Amino acid sequence: MTKKDSIFKTLREYFRDHPSAAFGWIWVMVMPAIGSLVLVSNAGLTGNFPLDLVFHHILFTGLIALLLGFALLPTTLTALATGYFFGWIGFPGLFLGYLFANVIGYVLGKVLNTNFLGLLYQRKPEIRQAIESRIERPQSLIFFIRISPVIPFAISNFLFASLKIDLKKVLLFGIPGMLPRTLIAFGTGLLASSFMDAKKAMNDPIQLGILAFLFIVSFWGLYRSWKTSKA
Numbered sequence: 001m002t003k004k005d006s007i008f009k010t011l012r013e014y015f016r017d018h019p020s021a022a023f024g025w026i027w028v029m030v031m032p033a034i035g036s037l038v039l040v041s042n043a044g045l046t047g048n049f050p051l052d053l054v055f056h057h058i059l060f061t062g063l064i065a066l067l068l069g070f071a072l073l074p075t076t077l078t079a080l081a082t083g084y085f086f087g088w089i090g091f092p093g094l095f096l097g098y099l100f101a102n103v104i105g106y107v108l109g110k111v112l113n114t115n116f117l118g119l120l121y122q123r124k125p126e127i128r129q130a131i132e133s134r135i136e137r138p139q140s141l142i143f144f145i146r147i148s149p150v151i152p153f154a155i156s157n158f159l160f161a162s163l164k165i166d167l168k169k170v171l172l173f174g175i176p177g178m179l180p181r182t183l184i185a186f187g188t189g190l191l192a193s194s195f196m197d198a199k200k201a202m203n204d205p206i207q208l209g210i211l212a213f214l215f216i217v218s219f220w221g222l223y224r225s226w227k228t229s230k231a
Contacts, residue, residue: 018116
């Protein structure tokens with residue numbers, strides 16, 4: 001049996017014995033797409049949310065935290081909608097909501113993915129040193145995973161929790177990594193004449209070029225981090 005087959009067999013065994021973990025991974029992979037459809041279909045209701053009082057801002061921040069933390073919406077579309085419907089007055093709530101969503105998603109991932117590393121080390125003891133050497137100093141790993149446009153926010157939360165990376169480090173190095181994509185989406189929404197135009201603008205050649213650049217940077221950073229840790 002190949003090493004690849006063995007790892008997949010370990011994953012199948014883990015998910016069979018931990019159905020809540022399997023449900024959690026399916027949830028974070030599927031629900032953001034469903035949430036996107038719901039938001040786009042009911043976009044007009046979003047602009048009715050008031051941000052006139054401090055209480056409104058607290059409520060808005062909590063709502064963002066819950067939506068992102070429970071993977072009910074993707075971060076890019078949330079930033080886009082915030083920029084279009086609320087402008088800069090909504091940015092503090094978006095930023096703080098994202099901060100709290102990190103905590104929610106991480107805690108959920110930690111609760112659902114219990115003993116993942118234990119089983120992996122038991123079945124594949126030869127990779128224990130390789131993994132531990134890379135999560136001992138996870139700064140680059142966290143930053144470049146967050147900056148990647150192809151690794152969803154909710155999935156990365158589960159990944160960090162499964163690897164038992166310290167939450168403080170996830171926040172410290174993850175937020176700077178997430179800011180470029182968040183600001184791009186927020187700015188696109190801010191400048192758009194309609195929400196649908198803002199959504200279409202994310203497929204503009206310039207936007208796609210920026211995302212491709214971020215992907216290359218993240219791929220290079222993760223590869224370099226992996227090789228450096230191996231050395």
